[in-house]
Amino acid sequence: MTAPRDPDRLIQAFLAEGTTELPDRSFDLVRHRIHGTRQRVVIDPWEHPAIRTLSRLAVAAAIVVAIGLAWTNFGPSTGPGAIPEPTASPSASPSATPSASPTIQTVGLGPLEPGQYQFSYALTAGADGRPGPSITITVPSDGWTAFGSFAVDKNYGPSDAEAGASFVVWRIENRYVVPCIESGTPPPALDPSPGPRIDELLSTLADQTGLSAGPITPVTIDGYDGKYVELTVTTDIAACQDGFYPWLDKYVQGNNEVLRVYAIDVDGFRLTFFARIPERTTGADRIELESIIASIDIEPSVMKP
Amino acid sequence: MQHQHQLVDQAKRGDEEAFDALARMVGDRCMAIAVRILRDAHLAEDAVQSALIVAWRELRTLRDPDRFEPWLHRILTNECYAEARRRTRWSANIRVLRVEESAEPAGILTVIDRDQLERAFRRLTLEQRAVLVFHHYVGLPLPDVADRLGIPLGTAKSRLHHATAALRASLDADARRPFNQERLA
Numbered sequence: 001m002t003a004p005r006d007p008d009r010l011i012q013a014f015l016a017e018g019t020t021e022l023p024d025r026s027f028d029l030v031r032h033r034i035h036g037t038r039q040r041v042v043i044d045p046w047e048h049p050a051i052r053t054l055s056r057l058a059v060a061a062a063i064v065v066a067i068g069l070a071w072t073n074f075g076p077s078t079g080p081g082a083i084p085e086p087t088a089s090p091s092a093s094p095s096a097t098p099s100a101s102p103t104i105q106t107v108g109l110g111p112l113e114p115g116q117y118q119f120s121y122a123l124t125a126g127a128d129g130r131p132g133p134s135i136t137i138t139v140p141s142d143g144w145t146a147f148g149s150f151a152v153d154k155n156y157g158p159s160d161a162e163a164g165a166s167f168v169v170w171r172i173e174n175r176y177v178v179p180c181i182e183s184g185t186p187p188p189a190l191d192p193s194p195g196p197r198i199d200e201l202l203s204t205l206a207d208q209t210g211l212s213a214g215p216i217t218p219v220t221i222d223g224y225d226g227k228y229v230e231l232t233v234t235t236d237i238a239a240c241q242d243g244f245y246p247w248l249d250k251y252v253q254g255n256n257e258v259l260r261v262y263a264i265d266v267d268g269f270r271l272t273f274f275a276r277i278p279e280r281t282t283g284a285d286r287i288e289l290e291s292i293i294a295s296i297d298i299e300p301s302v303m304k305p
Numbered sequence: 306m307q308h309q310h311q312l313v314d315q316a317k318r319g320d321e322e323a324f325d326a327l328a329r330m331v332g333d334r335c336m337a338i339a340v341r342i343l344r345d346a347h348l349a350e351d352a353v354q355s356a357l358i359v360a361w362r363e364l365r366t367l368r369d370p371d372r373f374e375p376w377l378h379r380i381l382t383n384e385c386y387a388e389a390r391r392r393t394r395w396s397a398n399i400r401v402l403r404v405e406e407s408a409e410p411a412g413i414l415t416v417i418d419r420d421q422l423e424r425a426f427r428r429l430t431l432e433q434r435a436v437l438v439f440h441h442y443v444g445l446p447l448p449d450v451a452d453r454l455g456i457p458l459g460t461a462k463s464r465l466h467h468a469t470a471a472l473r474a475s476l477d478a479d480a481r482r483p484f485n486q487e488r489l490a
Contacts, residue, residue, distance in 0.1 A: 007473040008441075013414050014422040014472075015341055015442040022336035026354050031325045033354075034361040039319060150387075 112144045112152060116297075119150065119169045124271055124301075133266045135169055135273065138295035140288050152292070154285045165289045166276040172201065172247050172261060179208050180235060181242035189248060198263040198270060202229040205247060205261055210235035219262065222298045226264030226271075233257045254278050262293075267300050313370035316361070324364075328357050331374060335381050341438045342385045344427060352388040356381040375453050382435050382454055389431055418476065425475030433468040436461050 105117050116138050124132030137152070144152050155164035174193040181187065194204040199216060206213030206229050214230040233252050237244040243251035246259055258277040263270055275289055309330060315323035335356060339349035359380050367376050414422075426434065439450040451461040 007476050008469075010414060010418055010476060011422065011437075011469065011472050012441050014419060014426070015438060017414075017419075018337070018340055019346055020333055020337040022332040022353055023350065026336075026350050027325070027329055027332060030328055030354055030357045030361075031321070033358050034321055034324060037358060037362055039317075039365055040362050 111142075112139045112146055114139050114141055117146070117152070124169065124171055124269075132171070132269055133271050133301050134299045135271075136297040136299065137167065137292050140291045140295075144288075154281075154288065164278060165281045165285045167273070167289060167292045168276060169273045170250065172205070172250075172263075172272040172274070175205060175208065175247040176245055179210050179245050180237075180240040181245060182240055196270060198227050198265060201263055201270065201272075202227055202261065205229060205231060208246065210244065211246060219264075221262065221264050221293075221296050224264045224266050224271075224298055226262060228260055228262045231259045231261065233259075264298070266298055269301065271298065309373060310370045313364070313367070313373045317364050317367070317370075324361055327373075331377060332357070334374075335377065338378065338438055338443065339381060339385050341442055342382070342431060342434045343389060344423070348388050349385070352384040353381065355388065356384040359384065378439075378453050379455055385435070386431050421475040422472055425472050429468050429471060430464075433464045433471075436464040437468045437472075440465055 105115065116136055118134055118136040120134065124134070139152065144154055146152055150170065151166050151168040153164055153166045174189050176187045176189055178187055190204065194200040202216045206216065208231075210233065212232045212234050214232075216227050216229045219226055219228050231246055233244060233246075233254075233256060235244065237252055237255055245251050247261075252259070253276075256279040260275040260277070261272065262274060263272050265271075275293060277286065277289065281289075309327065312323045312327040312330070316327055332353060335353045336349060339352045339356075340346050343349045343352065356377065360377050363380075367373060426437075429437070435454060436450055439445050439453055440447060445453065447461050447465065448458055450465075451458040454461065456464075
């Protein structure tokens with residue numbers, strides 16, 4: 001006779017199995033990486049030099065206004081022949097009011113408040129590890145969530161199927177031979193990989209089975225010229241047991257998903273990012289996504305390609 | 306804990322040595338959590354590395370040094386999600402690759418139990434797995450799990466309920482088929 005089995009104990013025993021050690025190489029890598037990573041500066045607006053200067057000006061202007069008012073109300077009356085004393089110009093008042101300048105935050109994790117956010121230079125780094133340009137966007141409203149420091153999603157849900165529209169900074173260089181992965185082994189990447197020109201990359205992405213591609217269209221982002229192509233998934237991704245990959249490491253999250261891939265020439269650096277538009281994206285979310293793209297501010301890397 | 310508090314303070318001032326010591330203090334536990342959520346040691350290693358680097362970068366936003374580990378675990382969980390989302394799904398549905406087995410705990414899990422649980426676990430969403438791991442492996446009560454993951458308590462309860470039900474069902478299914486000889490790929 002066997003004792004009754006307690007499922008919770010079995011689950012706990014199952015979870016207790018497995019490795020509990022981080023290899024030394026990981027500690028070494030982290031140590032190496034943080035050496036080149038600056039800590040984010042937490043800005044107290046009143047400690048920021050620009051704000052401090054503003055506040056000094058504001059205090060000075062307020063004093064001038066106060067003296068002026070006091071003089072007007074309580075000072076010696078000005079007779080017809082008297083020379084009027086200078087008073088602070090009314091126009092000084094608005095500029096005297098201290099207002100916090102917009103703070104650009106780093107895209108990190110979790111829900112974002114409306115405002116400006118910068119993606120790390122490291123995200124666009126080339127194969128040689130040199131940082132690429134950085135991208136700053138303006139998040140227009142609540143409901144956007146930073147995901148893993150490389151994406152902002154609207155109405156991000158707990159599963160892929162629920163993820164909404166996204167703006168994603170992603171270095172795109174190549175694709176697999178076929179996008180639909182049916183077996184456990186990933187197919188090889190295209191060899192040779194697309195050349196360095198924007199058209200070479202976008203036309204390679206457009207030329208895949210299971211996708212329909214719009215025209216490769218010129219675009220200017222923050223003064224930099226580039227092109228985009230809109231890829232629409234036309235295959236049923238459920239048939240791809242291991243996922244449908246329009247380019248290396250990027251799997252599609254839903255049928256009929258639209259991926260608008262941008263490739264921008266930033267002083268000779270091919271900067272790539274994309275907009276993900278799931279089928280269920282609402283018109284309002286699409287407008288917000290477009291506003292994010294329109295808000296892009298590109299800062300070239302200090303490291304020239 | 307006091308030592309950890311001091312290291313966090315020092316690291317917040319940009320002391321890389323202190324952060325290295327801190328990472329070595331918490332890294333194994335992070336790895337244990339990540340590997341259980343992701344069921345893949347390589348992905349887990351990458352997620353922990355990313356989490357530690359994010360933690361270094363964002364450390365000055367942490368106001369209470371005593372909250373370092375819960376704060377780090379939230380970052381870690383998000384990095385696990387990101388890693389799974391960003392990387393391939395090769396291991397997700399195809400083969401049941403066991404997380405490296407240890408000699409313990411002995412006894413109570415049969416091979417079939419383990420395989421059924423592994424399969425069922427991999428069918429859970431990452432978010433459900435995270436709740437399960439923090440509750441059943443780390444041993445946190447549900448309100449603490451919710452706090453650590455930054456989700457409402459009701460959501461944590463719901464995820465735990467569904468995850469546990471799915472795992473129990475897998476064991477029940479196994480019980481109904483005691484001679485399950487299904488070969489794992």
